[in-house]
Amino acid sequence: MYICIKLISMNSFTEENYLKAIYKLLEKESVVTTNAIAEKMNTKAASVTDMLKKLADKKFINYQKYQGVSLTAKGEKVALNIIRKHRLWEMFLVEKLNFKWDEVHDVAEQLEHIDSDKLIAQIDHFLNFPKFDPHGDPIPDANGKFHVQKSQLLSELKKNSVCVMTGVVDHSPAFLQYLDQAAIGLGDEIKIKDIVSFDKSLQISVNKKNSLFISNEVAKNILVIIK
Amino acid sequence: MYICIKLISMNSFTEENYLKAIYKLLEKESVVTTNAIAEKMNTKAASVTDMLKKLADKKFINYQKYQGVSLTAKGEKVALNIIRKHRLWEMFLVEKLNFKWDEVHDVAEQLEHIDSDKLIAQIDHFLNFPKFDPHGDPIPDANGKFHVQKSQLLSELKKNSVCVMTGVVDHSPAFLQYLDQAAIGLGDEIKIKDIVSFDKSLQISVNKKNSLFISNEVAKNILVIIK
DNA sequence: ATTATTTTTTAGACTTGTCTAAATTTTTAT
DNA sequence: ATAAAAATTTAGACAAGTCTAAAAAATAAT
Ligand SMILES: [Mn+2]
Ligand SMILES: [Mn+2]
Ligand SMILES: [Mn+2]
Ligand SMILES: [Mn+2]
Numbered sequence: 297m298y299i300c301i302k303l304i305s306m307n308s309f310t311e312e313n314y315l316k317a318i319y320k321l322l323e324k325e326s327v328v329t330t331n332a333i334a335e336k337m338n339t340k341a342a343s344v345t346d347m348l349k350k351l352a353d354k355k356f357i358n359y360q361k362y363q364g365v366s367l368t369a370k371g372e373k374v375a376l377n378i379i380r381k382h383r384l385w386e387m388f389l390v391e392k393l394n395f396k397w398d399e400v401h402d403v404a405e406q407l408e409h410i411d412s413d414k415l416i417a418q419i420d421h422f423l424n425f426p427k428f429d430p431h432g433d434p435i436p437d438a439n440g441k442f443h444v445q446k447s448q449l450l451s452e453l454k455k456n457s458v459c460v461m462t463g464v465v466d467h468s469p470a471f472l473q474y475l476d477q478a479a480i481g482l483g484d485e486i487k488i489k490d491i492v493s494f495d496k497s498l499q500i501s502v503n504k505k506n507s508l509f510i511s512n513e514v515a516k517n518i519l520v521i522i523k
Numbered sequence: 524m525y526i527c528i529k530l531i532s533m534n535s536f537t538e539e540n541y542l543k544a545i546y547k548l549l550e551k552e553s554v555v556t557t558n559a560i561a562e563k564m565n566t567k568a569a570s571v572t573d574m575l576k577k578l579a580d581k582k583f584i585n586y587q588k589y590q591g592v593s594l595t596a597k598g599e600k601v602a603l604n605i606i607r608k609h610r611l612w613e614m615f616l617v618e619k620l621n622f623k624w625d626e627v628h629d630v631a632e633q634l635e636h637i638d639s640d641k642l643i644a645q646i647d648h649f650l651n652f653p654k655f656d657p658h659g660d661p662i663p664d665a666n667g668k669f670h671v672q673k674s675q676l677l678s679e680l681k682k683n684s685v686c687v688m689t690g691v692v693d694h695s696p697a698f699l700q701y702l703d704q705a706a707i708g709l710g711d712e713i714k715i716k717d718i719v720s721f722d723k724s725l726q727i728s729v730n731k732k733n734s735l736f737i738s739n740e741v742a743k744n745i746l747v748i749i750k
Numbered sequence: 751a752t753t754a755t756t757t758t759t760t761a762g763a764c765t766t767g768t769c770t771a772a773a774t775t776t777t778t779a780t
Numbered sequence: 781a782t783a784a785a786a787a788t789t790t791a792g793a794c795a796a797g798t799c800t801a802a803a804a805a806a807t808a809a810t
Binding site for chain 3: 566567573588
């Protein structure tokens, strides 16, 4: 006669990372391919196939050979919890430990796998239950619910539009540092003073003060809500 | 012609845990055996032997077959850094996130492996550079230096001694919870009012107020410094 | 409708860390 | 000094995750 001591089947970091990658790919495309996952995970398609079999066995994903994958409710729950932890940790680093928004991602990639419900609940409380992370991305609550901001690209607005910056598309340190140096940040009011028809570059004012030029490439990576 | 991109050889969690285990065993005994490591790591002697070979290859330990192991300077540095991170995280959990001293160990076992110098420096700063963790254990600084308290066991003192509690031997939640319930904690002044000669149990007063009986077994797990 | 191309999966191998069982060395007891 | 016991190491195997190369399936192009 046996007694089962441990029922909770912990997921490995790797499994968690795959589920998160699949979740993020599903935000953009309705069907997620092996190759897309391989690229996002920085690995080879053959490795992805192996993992997909395992994740399907564990009922985290719906997977049929050659047909691409989607997340089951169970898989989505795990993915959202990892994203919740990632974004809360990023917020903690910025708000409490003087990290810049371009420095937090790599550390959060590690911290997101720490397994403690109490810890993440307390961090959430300590931060006063933030709804968005330092990059403007929504933080899911403990049930996986989050606020969607119906924002658009700054590059899509027309002359004289006034908007508020709500997020970034490109999360790279290089882009975030560029924004810092240009003194453009989340929550800032941006007014489009002029659009150069040749290259779609913009003259904008930030918070009614500093006026500057930004390229269309930059504008395509800034998320805003019209005021 | 090749260019070496990544020189930093990250240590695995497992390697870090072995080095920490060896360090802690060396605090008690001058020679550390394979079996002792196996017991501490909750694994089998054969697995330990495999790992010892690897750690010796990497110059973390001095190891000769059948002769036991010791840490090299390099290995000790890694071990002390893990211990530093473990204790700082424990302190953070207690001081900032309302954890009790009996709840922090398992989470700290995970957090101690997070790899970010800036993170741990900022946590240290955020906590105002604590010298001791919630259990009274010293926190090594970034160079591995720490304060040793020359404390002794409460069970070794004689009647009418007055002392201050500085730490615990047993770190188990069960023991820590017992102390909470008995209202005995770090920094408390303990006076030995009487010692029962039959079983060496003690009548003590804590902070000149509550008087209570504790067993010799309990007294053997309380570290104090005579006042 | 066949080819050619791309995508995906399989086959087989490697690494890390673990295990059990067997062999070896060291230590203890006679 | 020799035998018995204990500690340690080796041998061989396994699971997770990765890889390259080859096979199979799906898609695109003629
Ligand atoms: Mn991030
Ligand atoms: Mn973010
Ligand atoms: Mn601890
Ligand atoms: Mn501690």
